[in-house]
Amino acid sequence: GAVVSQHPSRVICKSGTSVKIECRSLDFQATTMFWYRQFPKKSLMLMATSNEGSKATYEQGVEKDKFLINHASLTLSTLTVTSAHPEDSSFYICSARDGGRGNEKLFFGSGTQLSVL
Amino acid sequence: QQQVKQSPQSLIVQKGGISIINCAYENTAFDYFPWYQQFPGKGPALLIAIRPDVSEKKEGRFTISFNKSAKQFSLHIMDSQPGDSATYFCAATYTGNQFYFGTGTSLTVIP
Numbered sequence: 001g002a003v004v005s006q007h008p009s010r011v012i013c014k015s016g017t018s019v020k021i022e023c024r025s026l027d028f029q030a031t032t033m034f035w036y037r038q039f040p041k042k043s044l045m046l047m048a049t050s051n052e053g054s055k056a057t058y059e060q061g062v063e064k065d066k067f068l069i070n071h072a073s074l075t076l077s078t079l080t081v082t083s084a085h086p087e088d089s090s091f092y093i094c095s096a097r098d099g100g101r102g103n104e105k106l107f108f109g110s111g112t113q114l115s116v117l
Numbered sequence: 118q119q120q121v122k123q124s125p126q127s128l129i130v131q132k133g134g135i136s137i138i139n140c141a142y143e144n145t146a147f148d149y150f151p152w153y154q155q156f157p158g159k160g161p162a163l164l165i166a167i168r169p170d171v172s173e174k175k176e177g178r179f180t181i182s183f184n185k186s187a188k189q190f191s192l193h194i195m196d197s198q199p200g201d202s203a204t205y206f207c208a209a210t211y212t213g214n215q216f217y218f219g220t221g222t223s224l225t226v227i228p
Contacts, residue, residue, distance in 0.1 A: 006160065028197075041221075042220075049215060054119075104149040107163065108160035
C-alpha cells in the first residue's frame with residue numbers, strides 16, 4: 001500500500017516553543033492531506049484539511065494561528081504548533097488521500113507524540 | 118453530530134473466537150466504508166474497505182458485512198488472534214469529502 005511518512009515520531013519541548021511536524025507521501029501525490037489529533041483511547045479528531053497550493057480549512061474550534069499548516073507540494077504537508085503549551089500535548093496524525101487511486105483511499109502517517117513540559 | 122456510530126467501545130474475545138464490531142451511518146451519500154486498525158503509538162492502517170454495491174467483502178480472516186437498507190456495516194474477525202488486539206475504527210466518506218470516523222473499538226484477544 002501507499003506510504004505516508006511522518007516525522008518526528010516523538011518530540012518533547014518546553015512551553016512556549018514551536019514544533020514542526022512533517023508529513024510526506026512517499027509513493028503518490030497527495031492533493032489532500034488531513035491532520036488529526038488523538039487523545040488516549042479516543043477517536044481521531046479532524047483538525048484541518050489541506051489542499052496543495054491553497055490555505056488549509058480548519059475545523060470549528062481549532063485555532064489556525066496556533067496550528068499552522070502548510071501544504072507547499074503534492075508530497076509534503078507540515079503542521080507547526082506555535083507557542084506550545086502543556087494542553088497541546090497529544091498524539092498528532094497526518095493522513096493523505098491518494099488521488100491517483102480513485103481518491104477514496106486514505107493513508108496515515110505513524111503519528112507524532114508531542115509532550116510539552 | 119456523530120456521522121458514524123460504532124459499537125462496542127471495547128471487546129474481549131478468546132483466541133480462536135469471532136470478533137464483531139458494528140457501525141451505523143446516516144448519510145446515504147457515503148459510498149466508501151473502510152476499516153482501520155491501530156496499534157498503540159502508531160497511526161491507523163487501512164485493513165479492509167467496501168462499497169455499497171456489495172453486501173460482503175472478505176480478505177483473509179477479515180470480513181465486512183454491509184446492509185445498505187439498514188445503513189449498517191460490520192467487521193468480523195474470524196479465528197481471532199492475540200496479534201489482532203488493537204483499536205479498530207470504522208469510517209465513511211464520499212468522493213471528494215472528508216472521512217468520518219467511528220469512536221473506535223478496543224479489541225483484546227485473550228490467549
